[in-house]
Amino acid sequence: MSRSSHGKPAIGSYVMDTRRNTIGQVMGHEGPHVQLRPPGGGREWDALPSDVRPATDAETLATKVQVVNAGSRWEDVTRAVARPARWEMSQEKIPAVPRLTHDLECVVCFDRSGPCREFEEARNWAFSHSGQHRSHTAYREIALRFWRASLME
Numbered sequence: 001m002s003r004s005s006h007g008k009p010a011i012g013s014y015v016m017d018t019r020r021n022t023i024g025q026v027m028g029h030e031g032p033h034v035q036l037r038p039p040g041g042g043r044e045w046d047a048l049p050s051d052v053r054p055a056t057d058a059e060t061l062a063t064k065v066q067v068v069n070a071g072s073r074w075e076d077v078t079r080a081v082a083r084p085a086r087w088e089m090s091q092e093k094i095p096a097v098p099r100l101t102h103d104l105e106c107v108v109c110f111d112r113s114g115p116c117r118e119f120e121e122a123r124n125w126a127f128s129h130s131g132q133h134r135s136h137t138a139y140r141e142i143a144l145r146f147w148r149a150s151l152m153e
Contacts, residue, residue, distance in 0.1 A: 009026045009049075009052060009054075010026065011027065011028060011029075012025065012026060013025070013026050014026075014039065014055040014063070015052040015053060015054060016053050016059060017045075017047045017051055017052055018051050019048075020047075023039060023055050023059055023060070023063045024036025024038065024039070024045070025037050025038075027044055030046065032048065033046035033047060034047050034048070034049055034052055036052075039063050039064075039067050040067040085152075086151070087149050087150065088150050088152055089147050089148070089149055089150075090147065090148055090150065091145060091147055093148075098117045098146070099145065100117075100143060100144065100145050101115035101117060101143070102115070102117075102141060102142075102143055103115050103116065103141070103142040103144070104122040104125060104126045104139045104140070104142075105139060105141075106129055106133075106136050106138070106139055107138045107139060107140055108133070108136045109133070109136060111129060113125035113126065115144065122141070126139050
C-alpha cells in the first residue's frame with residue numbers, strides 16, 4: 001500500500017478494512033478517517049486508520065475477479081460506467097490452438113502426462129507409468145478446451 005507524505009494510505013490504493021473484513025479503495029481523508037469505497041463502485045464509508053491494512057495481492061486479485069464477474073470495469077473504477085453488453089463464447093478457431101488436450105494425472109504421486117492432442121498419447125504415458133510403479137493404477141483426466149469470448153455488436 002502506498003502512503004502519502006503524511007503517513008495515510010494514498011488515494012486510489014486498495015486496503016482491507018479489518019473491522020468490516022472488506023476491501024476498499026481509498027477515496028480521500030476526512031479528519032481522522034480514511035474514506036473508502038467498494039472497488040466496483042458503491043456507497044463510501046469511513047474507517048479509522050488503525051482499522052485498515054494494505055490489501056494482499058491475493059485479496060486484490062480476488063476482488064478484481066469479483067468486479068469483472070459483476071460486469072464492471074476494473075481499470076478505473078472511480079469513473080466506471082456500467083454499460084450493458086452481450087457476449088458469446090465459442091471454441092477457439094486458431095489453427096495452432098488444439099480444440100482439446102488430454103492430460104492424465106496419477107492420483108497416487110500426481111505425476112502427469114502433460115497436455116497431449118490425442119488421448120492415446122496420454123494413455124500410453126499412463127501405461128508406462130503404471131509399469132514403472134505397479135501400485136499407481138488410478139488416474140484422473142484433465143481435458144482442456146480453448147474458448148474465446150466475443151462481444152456481439
